[in-house]
Amino acid sequence: MPQHKMVVVDGIRYRVEDAPARPEPVQEPSPGPGQQRPAAPSSDDTPFDPDAHTVEDVLAHLLAADGDERARVLAAEAEGKARKGVLEANLTPPGTSGGAAS
Numbered sequence: 896m897p898q899h900k901m902v903v904v905d906g907i908r909y910r911v912e913d914a915p916a917r918p919e920p921v922q923e924p925s926p927g928p929g930q931q932r933p934a935a936p937s938s939d940d941t942p943f944d945p946d947a948h949t950v951e952d953v954l955a956h957l958l959a960a961d962g963d964e965r966a967r968v969l970a971a972e973a974e975g976k977a978r979k980g981v982l983e984a985n986l987t988p989p990g991t992s993g994g995a996a997s
Contacts, residue, residue, distance in 0.1 A: 945972040950980040957986050 900911045943960075945953045945968050953972065957965050965986070972981045 943968055945981065946975040950978055953978075953981050954984055954986075957981075957984070 901908050902911055903909075943956050943964070945956075948956070953968065957968060960968065969982065972978065
């Protein structure tokens with residue numbers, strides 16, 4: 896049996912000469928000297944919506960947020976998806992003690 900070089904495209908094996916053409920990946924041009932990338936929209940523009948984010952993203956936001964923002968996001972989560980991983984999370988930042996001293 897002849898040996899053919901094979902490629903896998905979308906989980907299907909093809910001989911190299913029979914493989915469908917793959918589109919080239921699109922790369923954003925890097926800014927030149929003296930230019931800056933456009934700034935990402937700031938969190939001040941729109942409030943953080945926990946329903947639009949993963950549990951990990953919501954927890955990271957809560958750890959970085961102040962008390963008012965934390966309360967707002969937790970209330971929005973309770974009214975929305977109500978995920979246990981968010982509502983019952985220990986929001987004590989690493990390196991600080993969240994419990995009572997013994």
